[in-house]
Amino acid sequence: MTLLSSERSAERQPDSRPPTADGPVYGWQEPPIQVAPPAASTAGQEAIDLAARAGLRLDPWQQHVLRVGMGEKADGSWSAFEVAVNVPRQNGKGGIIEARELWGLFIGGEELILHSAHEFKTAKAAFKRIERLIRQTPDLHKRVKTYRQTVGEEGIELHTGQVLRFIARSKGSGRGFTGHCNILDEDMILGDNEMDALLPTMAAVEDPQIWYLGSAGIGALSVQLARLRKRALAAIEAGRPDPSLAYFEWSANLHVRECPKDCTAHDDASSDEAVLKSNPAVGYRLTLEKVAKERATLSAEGYARERLGVGEYPSDEGDAWAVIGKDAWEALADEDSRPDDPVAFAVDVTPERSHASICVAGRRGDGVHVEVVDNRPGTGWVAERARALTKRWGPRCWVVDPGSPAGALIKEITDALKVDPDEEVDEEEEPRLLAPLVQTKTRDVVQATGQFYDAVAAGRISHLDNAPLATALAGARKRELGEAWAWARRGVGVDITPLVAVTLARWGLFAEIEEPEEEVEPWAEFG
Incomplete structure (x- = not known):
């Protein structure tokens, strides 16, 4: 069983430390908030190795998400039906998506993988990225029957029948498709209608899996993300895992107005420690210097949301x-x-x-x-x-x-x-x-x-x-x-x-x- 809160997770961050002149500084490679059901094995390492063959070198935190999120029960079925990754922008969640999709196509044999995003341009950009990975890997490229370039029907089909499709979410998108794996990018904009269109496609599939990936909640639009987060926090508070959810969140827990001056239970928004806690890519594709420039430019609320992962999550679904x-x-x-x-x-x-x-x-x-x-x-x-x-x-x-x-x-x-x-x-x-x-x-x-x-x-x-x-x-x-x-x-x-x-x-x-x-x-x- 994997069950972490901020305090327990802080003890498991060997690469995270305050800035010194002794070496590079890394963000937390395991999240402050994590919950996952127990697993007997994992297919995550297969995904990591396949991504490396395609030229995609994953950070330790990305590998961690894949190993835990792709955990398997003793009978080989998925431990978690739902996997959610909540991490600030520019940290590299796309690498996790690409590794999971490559595995589903070339190793897992998933007949249909549906990749959806809130906007079409985001879905199309994701299609182009994974297309490049496959084309530059000869032993993968030769297994592709066609790269579908038609607008609105972008996808990759193998000679053996597996298909990866990219769509923009709407009230009707996804209906009529039987997805073995659903990848829901930009999950901070995800409500009931979109879920109603996509989730039932998995009902007839044996051992399906759904992945939610995005950044901090933005209020009324983050209905589904709020539900997932609520389940994760409830599991942590109860001291037992959610039976079907693996949830990973990198975020700071900022001081509130009532905090005493010597409060150590919360994070200072202006500190490097808060950045390291909420940005696992520091030391890989982000630097504290770049983040400091963001802090000087963005509003306090914008910086807290976009860089420290401090979200707003609706408690009442009727807010939207x-x-x-x-x-x-x-x-x-x-x-x-x-x-x-x-x-x-x-x-x-x-x-x-x-x-x-x-x-x-x-x-x-x-x-x-x-x-x-x-x-x-x-x-x-x-x-x-x-x-x-x-x-x-x-x-x-x-x-x-x-x-x-x-x-x-x-x-x-x-x-x-x-x-x-x-x-x-x-x-x-x-x-x-x-x-x-x-x-x-x-x-x-x-x-x-x-x-x-x-x-x-x-x-x-x-x-x-x-x-x-x-x-x-x-x-x-x-x-x-x-x-x-x-x-x-x-x-x-x-x-x-x-x-x-x-x-x-x-x-x-x-x-x-x-x-x-x-x-x-x-x-x-x-x-």
């Missing part, structure tokens, strides 16, 4: 989709929906400035089509993208809330929208723009939110079921503004910029736009 119901939103999805002219664009930025969104709205019949055009990290790309979209689509206007974090981009966007970006404009004159940039007032934001909500209720919104927009709606709540309300997020990790931007874009379709006054020559000129 609290404003607009999931069924109501999905009923408005139409993959053939397209906006008619004129269109309006809008921009929004997260409070941490970690992500920004550009969205569009356009009339469609007696309703409005809304769509996420871009949802990307950072903000440096927004102005250039705004100019390109404007030149291509000739929008009615752009909309930005000057009181929001996006307000800091108004000058950049305005400059980018100038007819001639090199044209010198008198500071007292309004610049000539390719499209007007409308700055909302508080009452406009309130009206926009109410109008969007009413349009959804009346069925006068159509959308393409963009994953970022669905995620934003699931994690949104109401922010009271007197007797009205606007959008707010349920957790610091929730990005609602796609929702705010489509709301503003729809408002921009109908907003009155003040035309610049033309200068009139004085009478004296015509005397």
Whole structure:
């Protein structure tokens, strides 16, 4: 039986130590939080050796997860039906996924392995990584019948019939497939509908296994991860393993307001010890110096979540989709929906400035089509993208809330929208723009939110079921503004910029736009 808490695990970290001049510093190779059922043997070493043959050298912590997660009972069946790995980003969870998938294809003989991610681009990137590993290993490559490159059907099929498929999760993805192993990447965004689509595929399989991999919980969207974590902590508290769950979590246990000054039971968020405890890749692909730069740049909440693994886990599954119901939103999805002219664009930025969104709205019949055009990290790309979209689509206007974090981009966007970006404009004159940039007032934001909500209720919104927009709606709540309300997020990790931007874009379709006054020559000129 493997059952570790923070205190017990700390005694088993021979490679972890405070920084010294004597040698390299490594993160904890066994997690502070771990629980797993007993095992008589393991297939993990086979996976580790096969990965090495393919050129994938695994860190000790990655090997540890594979050995424990792939533990076997005396009869050879899996000890754990479910395996969950909760570790901060950039530590190398992808290596664990690749080793497990290689084993399932080439040694385990698993007929179908389903690899799913929250977004299609993540699943496709995973496909490309494992494809490279196999192609560069001749004795594996020769066993491949085909590498399926068709968009949405990416996968690898062996001559002996085993298949590894890569899909983006949705309400229906995975239905109709009988998976022997399900790999659920980005498990911090995983709810009931996705589980309902994927898990029953394993019911008819003898000895299946499901792997969940991701980073710290981000609030209402982390429904399934919260359940797994709750089971693991309950098992540790009871002093006995969960009979079907192997759970591994690298995270710090930060001080709380009530801690005395000499508290040793919790971690200091600014300490290297907290980093080592929550980042097993330190010494392999991360360094304390790089982490120190992150700490200086990120917000306290963002750093705690992204680097120290301090998550927000919903206790009530009803927290998600609290404003607009999931069924109501999905009923408005139409993959053939397209906006008619004129269109309006809008921009929004997260409070941490970690992500920004550009969205569009356009009339469609007696309703409005809304769509996420871009949802990307950072903000440096927004102005250039705004100019390109404007030149291509000739929008009615752009909309930005000057009181929001996006307000800091108004000058950049305005400059980018100038007819001639090199044209010198008198500071007292309004610049000539390719499209007007409308700055909302508080009452406009309130009206926009109410109008969007009413349009959804009346069925006068159509959308393409963009994953970022669905995620934003699931994690949104109401922010009271007197007797009205606007959008707010349920957790610091929730990005609602796609929702705010489509709301503003729809408002921009109908907003009155003040035309610049033309200068009139004085009478004296015509005397």
